[in-house]
Amino acid sequence: MNRMQEIIDSIKPVYQEVVNQANEHLNQLTKPQGSLGKLEDIARQVAGITGEVMPIFDKKAVIVMAGDHGVCEEGISAYPAEVTPQMVLNFLYGGAAVNVLARHAGAEVFCVDMGVNADLEHPDLVSRKVRKGTRNMAREAALTLDETVQAIQAGVEVVDELVEKGYRLFAMGEMGIGNTTASAAILCALTGLDASIAVGRGTGIDDGKWLHKVSVVNKALDVNGLRVDEVNRSSAEYALDVLMKVGGLEIAGLVGVILGAAKNRCPVVVDGFISSAAALVASRLAPLSASYMLASHLSQEQGHAKLLEAVGLAAMLQMDMRLGEGTGAVLAFNLIDAAGKIMKEMATFESAGVSRG
Numbered sequence: 112m113n114r115m116q117e118i119i120d121s122i123k124p125v126y127q128e129v130v131n132q133a134n135e136h137l138n139q140l141t142k143p144q145g146s147l148g149k150l151e152d153i154a155r156q157v158a159g160i161t162g163e164v165m166p167i168f169d170k171k172a173v174i175v176m177a178g179d180h181g182v183c184e185e186g187i188s189a190y191p192a193e194v195t196p197q198m199v200l201n202f203l204y205g206g207a208a209v210n211v212l213a214r215h216a217g218a219e220v221f222c223v224d225m226g227v228n229a230d231l232e233h234p235d236l237v238s239r240k241v242r243k244g245t246r247n248m249a250r251e252a253a254l255t256l257d258e259t260v261q262a263i264q265a266g267v268e269v270v271d272e273l274v275e276k277g278y279r280l281f282a283m284g285e286m287g288i289g290n291t292t293a294s295a296a297i298l299c300a301l302t303g304l305d306a307s308i309a310v311g312r313g314t315g316i317d318d319g320k321w322l323h324k325v326s327v328v329n330k331a332l333d334v335n336g337l338r339v340d341e342v343n344r345s346s347a348e349y350a351l352d353v354l355m356k357v358g359g360l361e362i363a364g365l366v367g368v369i370l371g372a373a374k375n376r377c378p379v380v381v382d383g384f385i386s387s388a389a390a391l392v393a394s395r396l397a398p399l400s401a402s403y404m405l406a407s408h409l410s411q412e413q414g415h416a417k418l419l420e421a422v423g424l425a426a427m428l429q430m431d432m433r434l435g436e437g438t439g440a441v442l443a444f445n446l447i448d449a450a451g452k453i454m455k456e457m458a459t460f461e462s463a464g465v466s467r468g
């Protein structure tokens with residue numbers, strides 16, 4: 112726990128003076144002020160995070176955290192739990208959507224086994240398995256406090272090791288059949304939102320299964336004592352408690368990825384519903400971490416907009432995607448790179464001899 116507090120305390124505010132410098136530079140470029148819209152927001156934010164007005168990211172990583180969910184035994188997904196280890200192998204062999212989009216963006220995929228319910232071996236697999244899947248949160252707490260903290264710390268360490276190797280831009284990815292149920296429960300517990308608003312179709316369930324999924328989330332909240340009024344929903348202690356009771360190992364790992372990126376002053380790109388649930392937990396554990404996050408896309412999963420709103424993030428893209436894996440986040444790398452090139456390559460009014468308004 113002390114190590115957790117140390118990590119949280121090592122996160123500092125972004126450099127406001129570099130945000131201002133980036134803004135001044137943007138206003139010298141040959142365009143009407145503010146006309147590049149969100150690209151300018153990205154450029155300012157990334158400057159503040161890194162402390163550089165024109166950062167260029169040579170090495171970019173998408174970290175795909177994988178874990179299984181005990182709650183799958185309640186029948187809440189359109190796919191069987193075996194898909195989690197099968198997709199992990201697909202990531203390792205380069206055939207998944209995230210691999211294709213990562214290659215397109217010049218990024219590398221790092222697949223981390225946080226808690227897959229299978230014995231996986233592959234030279235490129237980052238093995239940080241805490242246990243084989245979570246417990247069924249509709250019956251008991253999904254994780255112990257020790258397991259939760261261990262998983263968060265593993266995420267921080269994965270980022271620390273990549274930073275050591277020169278990676279300075281991170282995308283959050285995940286794989287875990289059942290994890291939209293866990294993420295919806297996190298959203299309900301941390302905001303007080305009704306399960307019927309937070310629960311979505313995940314991998315594609317029908318109306319009947321959706322109603323059942325809502326009841327499973329409500330049961331998990333009741334069993335774990337998370338449907339009470341007299342709780343301070345925004346405290347760090349409560350966020351850790353929620354993550355432990357209704358979270359997941361890949362979600363906890365992603366909380367660690369955010370904390371690790373923030374403490375290393377690196378931008379971290381949030382993906383869809385599940386990684387946003389991790390973002391909400393991280394923002395409650397370490398409020399300063401929120402300014403290191405960039406939201407990539409608005410997922411089709413019901414409840415995603417509420418999650419982003421709770422963290423205070425605005426998505427760059429709306430592509431009707433709902434795959435996860437980090438696909439939306441890695442797609443947004445292209446926009447972050449574009450914003451960096453605008454800062455570096457655009458002519459100023461002075462250099463191009465263009466009249467100011």
Ligand SMILES: O=C(O)c1ccc[n+]([C@@H]2O[C@H](COP(=O)([O-])O)[C@@H](O)[C@H]2O)c1
Binds near residue numbers: 190288433434
């Ligand atoms: O990123 C999203 O918004 C998203 C929305 C729906 C589903 N997913 C992916 O689908 C899996 C979870 O869906 P489910 O139905 O099994 O809970 C998991 O592997 C996620 O990566 C991801």
Ligand SMILES: Cc1cc2nc[nH]c2cc1C
Binds near residue numbers: 190198285286287436
């Ligand atoms: C095939 C498949 C791929 C995925 N990638 C992320 N979640 C997924 C769920 C399924 C079912």
